[in-house]
Every structure is written in structure tokens, then in C-alpha cells.
Amino acid sequence: MTIQGLTVALSKGRIMDQTLDLLREAGLPVPQDIETSRKLILPSMGGEIEFILAKPVDVPTYVEYGVADLGVVGKDVLVEAGRDLYELLDLNIGRCKMSVAGLPEKPAHYAMPRVASKYPRIATEYFRGRGQQVEVIFLNGSVELAPLIGLAERIVDVVETGRTLKENGLVVQEDIMDISTRLVANRMSFRLKSQAIDEFVRLLRPVVKKEETV
Ligand SMILES: Nc1ncnc2c1ncn2[C@@H]1O[C@H](COP(=O)(O)OP(=O)(O)OP(=O)(O)O)[C@@H](O)[C@H]1O
Numbered sequence: 001m002t003i004q005g006l007t008v009a010l011s012k013g014r015i016m017d018q019t020l021d022l023l024r025e026a027g028l029p030v031p032q033d034i035e036t037s038r039k040l041i042l043p044s045m046g047g048e049i050e051f052i053l054a055k056p057v058d059v060p061t062y063v064e065y066g067v068a069d070l071g072v073v074g075k076d077v078l079v080e081a082g083r084d085l086y087e088l089l090d091l092n093i094g095r096c097k098m099s100v101a102g103l104p105e106k107p108a109h110y111a112m113p114r115v116a117s118k119y120p121r122i123a124t125e126y127f128r129g130r131g132q133q134v135e136v137i138f139l140n141g142s143v144e145l146a147p148l149i150g151l152a153e154r155i156v157d158v159v160e161t162g163r164t165l166k167e168n169g170l171v172v173q174e175d176i177m178d179i180s181t182r183l184v185a186n187r188m189s190f191r192l193k194s195q196a197i198d199e200f201v202r203l204l205r206p207v208v209k210k211e212e213t214v
Pocket residue numbers: 011012013014015055056057073074075076077094095096158159160161179180181
């Protein structure tokens with residue numbers, strides 16, 4: 001079996017190093033200069049496959065449109081994107097939680113409470129599911145600022161160590177879901193390149209660590 005002909009979109013940033021460790025441990029032909037190069041498309045060492053280095057939030061888009069057969073991306077990004085992809089493997093890295101947080105003291109009761117988040121779809125669905133009407137305000141980052149400066153009473157964001165919340169005087173109020181990094185596939189590629197994708201997964205599966213904790 002061979003992995004020939006696959007294009008794999010990797011998330012740049014926080015999960016990149018651990019992703020490359022896993023791929024290398026699996027014996028996949030990761031280009032040697034992938035960490036240092038400024039190239040965004042890198043052929044594997046033997047030229048069998050191609051890696052695309054993308055912003056995490058764009059990975060589901062590349063995979064849904066089929067310009068990448070496979071993608072490596074956080075569950076948070078996947079759920080928020082709501083794209084039509086196959087989820088093949090939980091890589092068990094980049095573990096954190098999606099949580100609701102706010103100031104410890106009970107905020108004043110507003111007619112329409114405000115929630116700031118980089119994940120507006122997840123936040124909207126969560127509060128809708130609980131029958132709570134809220135106004136969700138989209139922010140691109142530093143979401144913890146919102147309750148401190150009176151933009152919103154609560155936030156929905158990822159929490160890993162809890163340090164950012166703690167240092168800003170915020171506390172977790174509810175956990176929404178566990179997050180980890182996933183391997184996803186384009187639906188058409190999954191059928192047309194099934195042998196190569198099966199082989200990719202077969203190599204990767206045994207090196208996925210089970211014992212990591214948040
Ligand atoms: N403490 C954490 N904060 C954010 N994401 C985390 C954390 N721990 C693990 N992750 C996971 O890592 C993924 C990538 O995080 P990273 O910060 O690189 O991306 P990003 O938030 O899209 O960054 P940027 O907007 O700067 O490109 C997240 O989608 C999430 O699944």
C-alpha cells in the first residue's frame with residue numbers, strides 16, 4: 001500500500017510541532033525543512049505526497065473544497081466551521097476544553113446577556129440548546145478582555161491550563177466540550193483515494209497517545 005498522491009493540510013501555530021512529531025513517529029515522509037521553511041506547499045521527501053501549511057481556521061475550507069485530501073485541525077475549529085468532512089482520527093494532541101467563563105461575582109441581570117467569543121456558532125448553539133437568549137459578539141482573540149471592560153458578561157473560549165482566566169480574574173462557569181486535534185478527510189477523496197488514505201491512517205493510528213490529559 002502507498003500514500004502516493006495525497007495532499008495534507010496542516011494547521012500552523014500551536015499544534016504544528018506535536019503534529020509533526022506524530023507524523024514522523026508514524027514514519028510518514030515529513031519534509032526536513034518544514035519547521036524552518038517559509039514555503040507554504042512542501043513536497044514530502046520522496047515526493048509521494050504534499051503538505052500545505054495553513055492557518056487553522058482555513059483547514060476545513062481547504063479539505064471541503066478538495067484542494068487538500070486530508071487535514072489536521074482542532075475540534076473547536078471543525079465544529080465552528082460546520083463543514084461537511086469525514087473525521088478519521090482523534091490525534092489526542094492540542095487538548096483543551098471549550099468553556100463558558102466570566103467574573104466570579106454574579107453579573108447584573110440583563111434583558112439580553114452578552115457573550116463574547118471567537119466561536120460564535122458554538123456559543124450561539126450552546127445557549128440556544130439551553131433555551132437562553134443571548135447576544136453573541138464575535139472577537140478575533142484576547143476574548144478574556146470582554147468581561148473586564150464591560151463588553152460582555154461572559155465569554156466562550158478554549159481553556160487549557162486555566163492560566164489566562166486566572167490571571168484576568170475570571171472563572172469557568174460551565175464546560176461545553178472537550179477539544180483535541182483531529183485528522184479529517186474530503187468526502188470525495190475518501191472514496192477516490194481510499195487506499196492511500198487508509199494507509200495514512202494505518203500508519204498514524206498506532207502512534208496516537210492515549211494517555212494525554214488536559
Ligand atoms: N490554550 C489553547 N488555546 C488555543 N487553542 C488551543 C489551546 N490548546 C490547544 N489548542 C488547540 O490548538 C489549535 C490551534 O491553536 P492556535 O492558537 O495555533 O490557532 P488559532 O487560535 O487559530 O491562532 P491564530 O488565530 O493566531 O492563527 C486550536 O484550534 C485548539 O484546537
